[in-house]
Amino acid sequence: xxxxxxxxxxxxxxxxxxxxxxxxxxxxxxxxxxxxxxxxxxxxxxxxxxxxxxxxxxxxxxxxxxxxxxxxxxxxxxxxxxxxxxxxxxxxxxxxxxxxxxxxxxxxxxxxxxxxxxxxxxxxxxxxxxxxxxxxxxxxxxxxxxxxxxxxxxxxxxxxxxxxxxxxxxxxxxxxxxxxxxxxxxxxxxxxxxxxxxxxxxxxxxxxxxxxxxxxxxxxxxxxxxxxxxxxxxxxxxxxxxxxxxxxxxxxxxxxxxxxxxxxxxxxxxxxxxxxxxxxxxxxxxxxxxxxxxxxxxxxxxxxxxxxxxxxxxxxxxxxxxxxxxxxxxxxxxxxxxxxxxxxxxxxxxxxxxx
Amino acid sequence: xxxxxxxxxxxxxxxxxxxxxxxxxxxxxxxxxxxxxxxxxxxxxxxxxxxxxxxxxxxxxxxxxxxxxxxxxxxxxxxxxxxxxxxxxxxxxxxxxxxxxxxxxxxxxxxxxxxxxxxxxxxxxxxxxxxxxxxxxxxxxxxxxxxxxxxxxxxxxxxxxxxxxxxxxxxxxxxxxxxxxxxxxxxxxxxxxxxxxxxxxxxxxxxxxxxxxxxxxxxxxxxxxxxxxxxxxxxxxxxxxxxxxxxxxxxxxxx
Ligand SMILES: Cc1ncc(C[n+]2csc(CCOP(=O)(O)OP(=O)(O)O)c2C)c(N)n1
Ligand code: SF4
Numbered sequence: 001x002x003x004x005x006x007x008x009x010x011x012x013x014x015x016x017x018x019x020x021x022x023x024x025x026x027x028x029x030x031x032x033x034x035x036x037x038x039x040x041x042x043x044x045x046x047x048x049x050x051x052x053x054x055x056x057x058x059x060x061x062x063x064x065x066x067x068x069x070x071x072x073x074x075x076x077x078x079x080x081x082x083x084x085x086x087x088x089x090x091x092x093x094x095x096x097x098x099x100x101x102x103x104x105x106x107x108x109x110x111x112x113x114x115x116x117x118x119x120x121x122x123x124x125x126x127x128x129x130x131x132x133x134x135x136x137x138x139x140x141x142x143x144x145x146x147x148x149x150x151x152x153x154x155x156x157x158x159x160x161x162x163x164x165x166x167x168x169x170x171x172x173x174x175x176x177x178x179x180x181x182x183x184x185x186x187x188x189x190x191x192x193x194x195x196x197x198x199x200x201x202x203x204x205x206x207x208x209x210x211x212x213x214x215x216x217x218x219x220x221x222x223x224x225x226x227x228x229x230x231x232x233x234x235x236x237x238x239x240x241x242x243x244x245x246x247x248x249x250x251x252x253x254x255x256x257x258x259x260x261x262x263x264x265x266x267x268x269x270x271x272x273x274x275x276x277x278x279x280x281x282x283x284x285x286x287x288x289x290x291x292x293x294x295x296x297x298x299x300x301x302x303x304x305x306x307x308x309x310x311x312x313x314x315x316x317x318x319x320x321x322x323x324x325x326x327x328x329x330x331x332x333x334x335x336x337x338x339x340x341x342x343x344x345x346x347x348x349x350x351x352x353x354x355x
Numbered sequence: 356x357x358x359x360x361x362x363x364x365x366x367x368x369x370x371x372x373x374x375x376x377x378x379x380x381x382x383x384x385x386x387x388x389x390x391x392x393x394x395x396x397x398x399x400x401x402x403x404x405x406x407x408x409x410x411x412x413x414x415x416x417x418x419x420x421x422x423x424x425x426x427x428x429x430x431x432x433x434x435x436x437x438x439x440x441x442x443x444x445x446x447x448x449x450x451x452x453x454x455x456x457x458x459x460x461x462x463x464x465x466x467x468x469x470x471x472x473x474x475x476x477x478x479x480x481x482x483x484x485x486x487x488x489x490x491x492x493x494x495x496x497x498x499x500x501x502x503x504x505x506x507x508x509x510x511x512x513x514x515x516x517x518x519x520x521x522x523x524x525x526x527x528x529x530x531x532x533x534x535x536x537x538x539x540x541x542x543x544x545x546x547x548x549x550x551x552x553x554x555x556x557x558x559x560x561x562x563x564x565x566x567x568x569x570x571x572x573x574x575x576x577x578x579x580x581x582x583x584x585x586x587x588x589x590x591x592x593x594x595x596x597x598x599x600x601x602x603x604x605x606x607x608x609x610x
Contacts, residue, residue, distance in 0.1 A: 024438060050438045054431070055464035062428035062461070066435025069422045070402070074435070092425050197420035197436065199400040199443050209414040211405075211423035 004179035009144045009169065010035035012180050013103055014043060016151035017075045019186045022101070023049030024074040026063040028056055028082060031115045032171040033105035036077045057082040061089030061102075068098040069210040071196030073155050077103035079171075080121050081112060084129065090164055091130030095212025095223070099158035101151070102136075103167040105174035108337045116337020117171030117258060122314035125168050126286040133224055135231050137165040137238065138285040140256040144178035150283075156189040157238065161230055168285060170310065171337070172258040234287055241289035246278030246296040251349050252327075254280045254293060254319050255308045259340070263308055266345045273346075275353055276301070285315070290322035297327050304352045306330045308345055310338075328352075367393040371415050378571040378578025381409060383535045384477060385416055387545045388448070392419060395552060401444040402436050404429040408450035409483040427458020430465035433472045444552055446473040452482045455491040455515050462521070469526030469560035473551040476517060476563055479570040480589060487573030491515040494592055499573070514592055518565045522598035528560035529600030532593060534567040536582045540595075546605075553605050562600070567593060 007015070014036045017025070025040040037053070044051040054060035060076050067074040078086060083104045093100050104125065108118040125138045137157050141147045147169065154165040200207050214220035245267050246252060255263040260281040270277040280296050282289045297305050305327055307316040316331045323329050332348045334340045364370070367389025373382045392398045401419040405411060407426035414421030424432040429447035437445040454462050454476050465472065481499055482488040489499040489506055492514050496505040522530045529551060533544040544566060551562035567589050569581040576584060 024435070026435065052434065052438065052468075055460050058428070059431040059434075059461055059464065062425060062431035063435035063438070065424070065428075066404070066422060066432035066437075067439045068435070069432070070436045070439035072439040088425055089428075096423075197402045197422055198440065199402065200420055201399060207418055207420050209421045209423070211414060213411060213423055215412075 002182050002184065004181045006177050007144065007180050008035060008175065008177050009147050010105065010174040011039045012144050012148045013077065013151050013167070014039035015182070016148045017101070017155070018043055018047050018049070019182065020073065020152040020155040021188055022073040022075045022155060023047060024067045024072045025049070025051045026054050026060040026067070026074070026076050028054050028060050028078065030079045030082045032107060032117070032174050033077050033079050033103065035174070036103065057085035058088060061086040064100050065089055065093055065096070065098060068093070068100050069096070069197050071193045071198050073099075073159070075101045075103070077105070079105050079107045080109050083121060083124065087129040090128075090136065091132050091134060092212050093164050094130070094134030094136070094227070095132065096210050097162040098210070099162050100164045101154045101158050101167070102164060103151070103169065106168065106170045108335065114337050115171065117310060118335065118337060119170060119257060119259060119310040119314070120335065121168065122285065122309070122311060125166055126288070126318070134227060135163070135286055137161070137163065137234065138168050139165065140168050140283060140285050141173065142257050142260050142281065144173070144176065144180050147173060148180050148182065152186050156187070159189055159191045161234060163230070168257070170258050238284060239287045239289045239291070240283035241292040242281040242283060243292060243296055244279040244281070245276070246280065248276060248299065248301045249278030249296070250276045250301060250303055250353055252278045252280055252296045252302055252305045253308060253345070254282070254305060254315070256282050256285060256315065259308055259310050262340060262342060263345060266342050266349070269342055269346050270349055273350070273355065275349060275355060277349060282315070288318045288322065293319055293322040294326070297323050302327055304328045304330055306332060306348060306352060308340060309333045311335055365390045365393050367398055367418055368416055369418050373416065375409065376572045378569060378581055380535045380568045381477065383541065384475065384544070384566050384568065385413060387535075387541070387548055388446070388475060389417060391545060391548045391552060392444075395549065397444045397552065400442070401446065402440065404433045404436070404445070404447040406447070406449040406453040408453050410448055410450065410477070411484070413448060427453050427456070428461055429453065429458065430461040430470070430472070430474065434465055434468070434470050437470060437472050441471070444473070444555055446475060448475045449477065450483065451476070451478045451480065451490045451492040455517050463524070466521045466524045466527040466561045466563070469528070471555050471558055472561065473555045474563040475548070476565045477568045478517070478565055478593065479568040481570050481573050483570045483573055492517070494588060516593060518563070518598045521563060526561050527563065527599055529554040529562040529603060530565070530598040532565040532567070532595050532598065534585055534590070534595060536585050550603070550605050554600065554603060559603065565593075
């Protein structure tokens with residue numbers, strides 16, 4: 001590892017993308033992530049790449065679709081209202097099986113909402129906001145260092161599975177400065193893209209087509225079956241999570257991203273009162289780390305699971321599905337850009353354990 | 356006497372039969388684009404973008420690499436492709452619903468950016484694929500399934516003259532409107548297609564050829580009267596001509 005430098009989360013995303021070999025960025029300004037675009041406007045020129053300021057998020061995601069079809073590693077970034085506009089493109093990217101990386105630095109909603117951090121886009125990110133039976137891989141970093149590492153990884157996952165991989169951050173992660181250590185060299189999977197439209201040589205291959213339309217029922221079902229098979233492999237191979245202090249815990253807290261950092265501090269506060277709190281932090285939101293949640297919850301010491309989110313209760317539905325009645329599941333959340341305090345969370349834990 | 360083959364299918368098209376209705380001029384336009392790519396020797400370095408509309412699957416007809424786009428988004432998709440392969444020839448093929456309604460923002464901004472792509476804009480004054488609804492280009496008085504009493508300016512507004520509108524943009528360096536209703540017009544259309552590709556290859560900026568086209572099926576006309584309707588009714592609203600770039604000379608070797 002190189003020496004650590006102090007950088008803003010949003011800029012780290014941009015730098016990570018360039019290091020991962022991304023030379024095409026398409027975006028439209030929106031707070032709290034526009035620094036990514038500012039950084040790209042300069043950095044892409046240095047790196048011999050392209051940054052296009054699109055006329056809308058709809059156009060930006062369709063430029064991504066085109067650039068990806070043409071074989072490039074490509075990035076677009078936005079925040080909640082802009083991500084809503086990109087949903088059309090997400091669905092087409094899924095149907096055409098194109099790799100792409102999308103960053104959502106989430107702000108409070110619904111509607112224009114506010115520019116403060118939130119996690120209210122969990123449903124949209126993990127359950128799909130576009131039409132049809134499709135999935136996106138969703139990664140949830142919790143620090144600037146992890147923003148860097150997961151952004152690089154997102155490009156590898158996108159290429160490996162020919163699908164959209166999303167980084168779901170929030171305004172806090174995007175805006176805060178933390179030390180980050182860049183690697184000398186990035187672990188880049190250089191996968192061939194024989195399917196891409198690159199111009200063809202009649203002697204070498206047939207002409208390629210990229211499409212998401214299949215008029216015949218059997219053809220469309222074949223695409224859907226292929227997608228579902230791929231998703232099944234991802235569920236088996238790409239689930240990531242972190243468990244902290246879970247062994248013999250009284251209460252398991254489940255939280256992702258920025259919110260998990262607050263919960264991590266609560267472990268110490270609770271220990272001072274003699275309450276053993278463990279934390280499960282999903283790093284992939286899709287595929288969801290069911291097994292990690294179950295292994296933590298299914299201990300005789302555990303009285304309950306508490307999910308803490310910056311929303312009105314979204315991931316808690318996946319936690320409940322995973323826990324499946326083994327233990328009671330509680331929820332605590334704040335919205336609008338407000339953060340739960342350590343004390344709030346501790347009080348909730350105390351009310352659950354009755355101490 | 357030896358038999359001489361005087362006409363053959365261009366290798367710019369695959370051998371898949373067109374699915375278009377009798378008398379529909381989409382087929383002629385496809386052939387002109389495909390022939391031009393072959394004559395210019397750019398078939399292998401061309402990438403086309405198919406629209407949403409009756410020609411949604413023309414990726415099966417053009418023999419070059421093709422990408423199918425969401426409704427109206429072809430110019431954005433083409434932008435992405437061109438920025439990855441700046442030396443390739445990238446074109447979009449779009450109908451009037453695709454380009455002038457749902458995709459208005461994408462075409463205006465691709466043109467304004469001077470994106471080095473060529474757009475073939477097929478104006479048949481109606482939505483073909485979805486069975487004859489009013490398009491932004493539908494003429495005043497024209498009966499469609501969503502203007503059953505004829506388009507009225509008061510209730511449904513006025514037709515959009517896309518070529519004239521885009522010609523106001525600096526990035527749009529070559530804009531011409533043509534038709535394919537007769538031999539002379541078809542020859543002119545092919546020249547325009549060639550010039551559009553040339554302008555792109557020379558890196559001059561955005562180029563578009565608007566092609567007036569028939570939809571006998573949804574106009575409720577036979578093929579011959581449909582061609583007459585283009586000449587008589589459509590051309591009043593949409594006069595043929597060069598709206599931008601008449602001064603650009605196609606080099607002799609391109610002719
Ligand atoms: C987002 C979206 N909206 C609507 C449609 C339905 N649709 C398919 S083709 C079409 C109209 C196409 O008309 P035009 O562009 O004029 O092409 P033509 O069929 O006349 O060649 C519409 C509205 C769609 N596929 N996608
Ligand atoms: S519906 Fe109209 S535009 Fe479509 S193929 Fe038939 S004639 Fe052509």
